[in-house]
Amino acid sequence: MKKYTKFIFIGLFVFVLIWTFVFLWKKSRPVKVEYQIVTPVVGTIEKKTVATGKVEPRDEVLIKPQISGIVSEVCKEAGQSVKAGEVLAKVKVIPEMGTLSAAESRVNVAQINLRQTQKEYDRTKELYKGKVIASEEFERAETEWMRAKEELQNAQDNLEIVRDGIAKRSSQFSNTQIRATITGMILDVPIKVGNSVIQSNNFNDGTTIATIADMSDMIFKGKIDETEVGRIKEGMPLTLTIGALQDMKFNAILEYISPKSIEENGAILFEIKAAAEVPDSVFVRAGYSANAEIILDRCQEVLTIPESTVEFQQDSTFVQVVTAEEPELELQRRYVKLGLSDGINIQVKEGLTTSDKIRGGKIVKQ
Structure with a gap:
């Protein structure tokens, strides 16, 4: 039994030794690289x-009241559409007691x-x-009487305006009715019934x-890096991709490039604006985030190769042509x-033709 065990161990040792030599021999052989x-x-x-x-309306108008209350x-x-002149809200005037008392006193006088x-x-x-008496004296008395009547009417109108914010004679021009100044869509109504509002004046912007x-009329408003702002100009075409409408692209025309930079997180950026061409069948909401793709340079019908096939040596460029x-x-x-290069393919001006073949990247075998 011991004799057979001895032969088994010797056989295993010889097998491991041969397998090691074969493995090392294969590893030492050069690997054939395919391209x-x-x-x-x-x-x-x-x-x-x-x-x-982002995409936003070209003009947004803030409607302010001309009277406090x-x-x-x-x-x-x-979300509703309105036309210029339509009533948006109504304001009830809370009169100031001193002004109200003066207006009532004026009526009494x-x-x-x-x-x-x-x-x-x-x-x-x-x-x-x-x-x-002569007619001149009568006419003078008549004029004074008519003037007194008009003064009373004006005093009564002033009292109504102070007390109610509106006079009966000019109700169609009432400041208590807040009207739309342009035709468009209402984006926001920040007030509710019962809110106090302040009129717009020289000292207050108003509610x-x-x-x-x-x-x-929508525009794209974005920012571009300082390294590329010198390569764009007004009138260039843009392609807009809106995050909420990923399957759609919109054309736009660059209208404005800011002459002054802004700094964000250490980067120098310039604001740009472009007029967006939005079809009537598509509703774009104000404030949608968007990306604008700008073509800085283009070469058509030129010979191209993958940029990964190019070898760079100092100021010279080479390729490996297959013979x-x-x-x-x-x-x-x-x-x-x-x-010109787009980061993936590059234009070849001299040195190759469409009949040439060049070495590409290595073929990685799984």
């Missing part, structure tokens, strides 16, 4: 940049003055009928009743003159 074979093709090279930003009625909601003038007018009229914008594929791959290093 992709690439043929130059004629195509288009575009160098692009992307600006991030309490909101008594809200007639419109966000005007009434007293009218009663006195009325008596004088009646006496003058009777004397004029009896041909006791915003509503925000209205023309949603048919033979069988039995082994034979290569010849050739100088080429390159042009």
Whole structure:
């Protein structure tokens, strides 16, 4: 039994020794590297940049009240379309007691003055009928009487405005009715019934009743890096991709490039604006995030190769041209003159033709 065990161990040792030699022999043999074979093709090279930003209406109008008070009625909601002149809300005036008292006193004085003038007018009229006085004196009394009547009416109108915010004679021009100043869509109505509002004046911006914008005129507002701002100009075409509408792209025309930079997180950026061409069948909401793709340079119908096939040596560029594929791959290093690159493909100006073949990347076997 011991004799057989001895032979088994010897056999295992010999097997392991032979397997080790075979493994090391295979590892020492050179590995054959295979490469992709690439043929130059004629195509288009575009160098692009992307600006991030958002799509918003060109103009947003804030509707402010011309009188202070309490909101008594809200007639419109966000999302509704309105025309210029439509009533958005109504404001109830809370009069200031000193002003109200002065207005009431003015009415009382005007009434007293009218009663006195009325008596004088009646006496003058009777004397004029009896041909006791001249017509000039009668006309003078009549004028004073009419002036007193107008003063009373003005005082009453002023009292109504102070007390109610509206006069009966000019109700169509009432400041208590807050009206839309442009035609468009209501984006926001930040007030509710019962809110106090302050009129817009020289010392106060006033309370915003509503925000209205023309949603048919949209612009892209974004930022671009300082390294690329010098390569763009007004009038260049853009392609907009909106995050909420990923399957759709919109054309735009660059309209504005800011002359002053802004700094964000250590980067120098410039604001740009572009007029977006949005079809009537698509509703784009204000504030959608968007990316604008700008073509900085383009070369059409030029010879192109993958940029990964190019070898760079100082200021020169080379490719490995395939002279033979069988039995082994034979290569010849050739100088080429390159042009525009988009990061994946690059333009070849000199050194290659469409009939040449060049070495590409290594073929990785799984």
